[in-house]
Amino acid sequence: MDSAALHRRTVEFWDSRVSGIRPDQWSAATPCVEWKVRDLVNHVVGEELWVVPLMHGSTIAEVGSRFDGDVLGEDPVATCHRAAAEASAAAEEAPPGAKVHLSYGDEDADEYLRQLSADHLVHGWDLAVATGGDSHLDPELVAEVAEWFAAREEMYRAGGAIGPHAAASGDPQTDLLAAFGRDARWAAATA
Numbered sequence: 001m002d003s004a005a006l007h008r009r010t011v012e013f014w015d016s017r018v019s020g021i022r023p024d025q026w027s028a029a030t031p032c033v034e035w036k037v038r039d040l041v042n043h044v045v046g047e048e049l050w051v052v053p054l055m056h057g058s059t060i061a062e063v064g065s066r067f068d069g070d071v072l073g074e075d076p077v078a079t080c081h082r083a084a085a086e087a088s089a090a091a092e093e094a095p096p097g098a099k100v101h102l103s104y105g106d107e108d109a110d111e112y113l114r115q116l117s118a119d120h121l122v123h124g125w126d127l128a129v130a131t132g133g134d135s136h137l138d139p140e141l142v143a144e145v146a147e148w149f150a151a152r153e154e155m156y157r158a159g160g161a162i163g164p165h166a167a168a169s170g171d172p173q174t175d176l177l178a179a180f181g182r183d184a185r186w187a188a189a190t191a
Contacts, residue, residue, distance in 0.1 A: 001144050003113035007091045009141060010120035014044060015084040017124045018077055020133040026076070030130040031186045032123075037130050038072065044123050045080050046071050047116060051087035055094050055109060059101040087116075118145045122180045130188055137173045146176045153179050 001009075018041060026038040035043065049067045072079050091113050098109035121141055128135035149156075156162045163181030168174065174184040 003110040007113040010117040014120040014124040017127045018080045048083035048087040052090045054100040055090040
C-alpha cells in the first residue's frame with residue numbers, strides 16, 4: 001500500500017474514533033498514562049496540523065510555535081475533523097520523492113507519512129479503549145504498520161518515544177500494540 005493511502009486510511013480510523021467521544025469523556029484516562037483523552041487528541045491533531053506546512057516545504061523554524069499548546073479550541077471534534085481532512089489532502093498531493101524538513105533533518109515524505117500512520121493507528125486504539133469505542137484495528141493496516149515498524153522499533157524505544165515491549169501473543173493486533181509498549185488488555189476501568 002502506498003504511503004498516502006495508508007495515511008488516509010489510518011486518519012479515517014482515527015477521525016472515526018474521535019467522533020465517538022462523549023462530552024463527559026474528555027478527561028478520561030488513556031493507555032498513555034501522562035495523557036487524558038483531550039491531551040491525546042490534542043497531540044494527534046497537533047501532528048496533523050504540521051502536515052500541511054511540512055508537505056509544502058516549510059521548515060520547523062518557519063512553522064515555529066504556532067501549533068504549540070492546546071490546538072483543539074472550543075470545538076475539539078470539529079477541529080479534529082478539519083485537521084484530518086487537510087492533512088489527508090496534503091499527503092495525497094505530495095509529489096513522488098518529496099522531502100519534508102523534520103526536527104532531525106530532511107526526510108522522505110513517504111517515511112514521514114508512515115510515521116504519522118503508525119501514530120494514528122496506535123493512538124486510535126488508545127482513544128477507542130479509553131472511550132469504550134471499537135478498538136478493532138483493520139488487519140491490513142496492522143500488517144502495513146507492523147512491517148514498517150519492525151525495523152524501527154528499537155530506535156523508537158531508545159529515543160524514548162515508546163515504552164518497553166509488552167507481552168506478545170501471536171495475534172497481529174496484540175503484537176503490534178505490544179511493539180508500541182501497549183498492553184492490549186488495557187481498559188479504562190484498570191487505569
